[in-house]
Amino acid sequence: MLIKRARFTEPLPSEITPRSLFESRREFMQQLAVGSIAASAMLDSALAQNTAPRSKLAARANPAYFAKDKPTAFADATSYNNFYEFGTDKGDPMLYAGSMKTQPWTVRIDGEVKKPMTLDIDSLLKVAPLEERLYRLRCVEGWSMAIPWVGYSLAELIRKVEPTGNAKFVEFTSLADPKQMPGVGSRVLDWPYVEGLRIDEANHPLALLCVGMYGQTLLNQNGAPVRVVLPWKYGFKSAKSIVRIRFTETQPHTAWNKSAPSEYGFYSNVNPEVDHPRWSQAAERRIGEDGFFAKKRKTLMFNGYPEVAALYTGMDLKKFF
Numbered sequence: 001m002l003i004k005r006a007r008f009t010e011p012l013p014s015e016i017t018p019r020s021l022f023e024s025r026r027e028f029m030q031q032l033a034v035g036s037i038a039a040s041a042m043l044d045s046a047l048a049q050n051t052a053p054r055s056k057l058a059a060r061a062n063p064a065y066f067a068k069d070k071p072t073a074f075a076d077a078t079s080y081n082n083f084y085e086f087g088t089d090k091g092d093p094m095l096y097a098g099s100m101k102t103q104p105w106t107v108r109i110d111g112e113v114k115k116p117m118t119l120d121i122d123s124l125l126k127v128a129p130l131e132e133r134l135y136r137l138r139c140v141e142g143w144s145m146a147i148p149w150v151g152y153s154l155a156e157l158i159r160k161v162e163p164t165g166n167a168k169f170v171e172f173t174s175l176a177d178p179k180q181m182p183g184v185g186s187r188v189l190d191w192p193y194v195e196g197l198r199i200d201e202a203n204h205p206l207a208l209l210c211v212g213m214y215g216q217t218l219l220n221q222n223g224a225p226v227r228v229v230l231p232w233k234y235g236f237k238s239a240k241s242i243v244r245i246r247f248t249e250t251q252p253h254t255a256w257n258k259s260a261p262s263e264y265g266f267y268s269n270v271n272p273e274v275d276h277p278r279w280s281q282a283a284e285r286r287i288g289e290d291g292f293f294a295k296k297r298k299t300l301m302f303n304g305y306p307e308v309a310a311l312y313t314g315m316d317l318k319k320f321f
């Protein structure tokens with residue numbers, strides 16, 4: 001994703017094999033620009049944070065949304081992350097997101113709705129029964145994972161706040177607190193992280209309001225306590241650690257689109273036929289399964305979720321990328 005620091009435009013082999021972080025402690029320490037005692041303590045706490053049991057969430061697996069893919073290992077899904085509020089390296093979120101306070105937490109839902117409300121996490125958990133769904137997530141950088149998320153269709157929450165007839169779009173805003181998030185001091189993006197959807201996209205049953213993964217509450221690096229997951233779109237559309245959901249009449253100004261409009265469009269549907277200027281979108285590497293030299297697997301239109309195609313009937317998806 002990174003635009004302003006050219007040396008990260010190609011993923012390093014060390015980023016492709018996050019397990020090496022665990023397996024090669026020495027190599028990992030060398031990546032940390034701090035003294036070895038501090039690095040050792042930091043790594044210990046990061047690994048504890050990475051594997052510490054979170055609260056269990058009772059969720060029913062939804063067979064209609066359970067991909068046949070082999071689930072990505074928990075250790076990979078929680079150590080190879082993009083969460084720029086904590087830094088731009090794949091290991092940064094695991095190392096630094098522990099400082100984010102996720103309790104208490106509220107989400108403000110407002111804008112073009114009849115019933116604006118502020119919900120805490122307990123109230124959010126009660127909006128609809130929790131489901132477990134195995135979704136593929138495909139990053140524009142050319143890697144993918146398959147993760148058992150826990151949550152419910154975003155449509156359930158949308159129904160509760162009763163959008164007005166003017167609500168054409170939904171905007172998601174992530175927390176941006178420089179005291180808790182070291183990356184928010186950088187100028188990589190214009191903070192806060194903002195993403196958006198057209199309202200019919202947000203109402204598609206695949207769009208998930210997500211509160212957990214692997215049967216437990218989310219780890220901070222994956223966007224605790226609440227995020228969205230939009231499996232037919234590139235990963236960056238799935239905003240993490242959301243504090244506000246706003247319904248608007250006009251198209252939201254999203255953070256990635258503002259930073260590089262020619263690289264990141266508003267729609268950002270996974271599309272093997274439309275390449276990003278710096279990365280091919282035709283193929284991908286599954287984290288934890290496909291080695292650096294393995295043949296890449298083909299990326300599918302809409303990431304293999306053809307049921308969303310009807311949302312885009314008549315649209316030129318090269319123009320609206």
Ligand SMILES: Nc1nc2c(c(=O)[nH]1)N[C@H]1C(S)=C(S)[C@@H](COP(=O)(O)O)O[C@H]1N2
Nearest residue numbers: 081082083084139174193222235236238240
């Ligand atoms: N707030 C926020 N949300 C974010 C990001 C981010 O940097 N900040 N990165 C996005 C990108 S590029 C991807 S690929 C996914 C990664 O989600 P995961 O780390 O849980 O797999 O989160 C997305 N959501």
Ligand SMILES: [Mo]
Nearest residue numbers: 139140235236
């Ligand atoms: Mo991404």
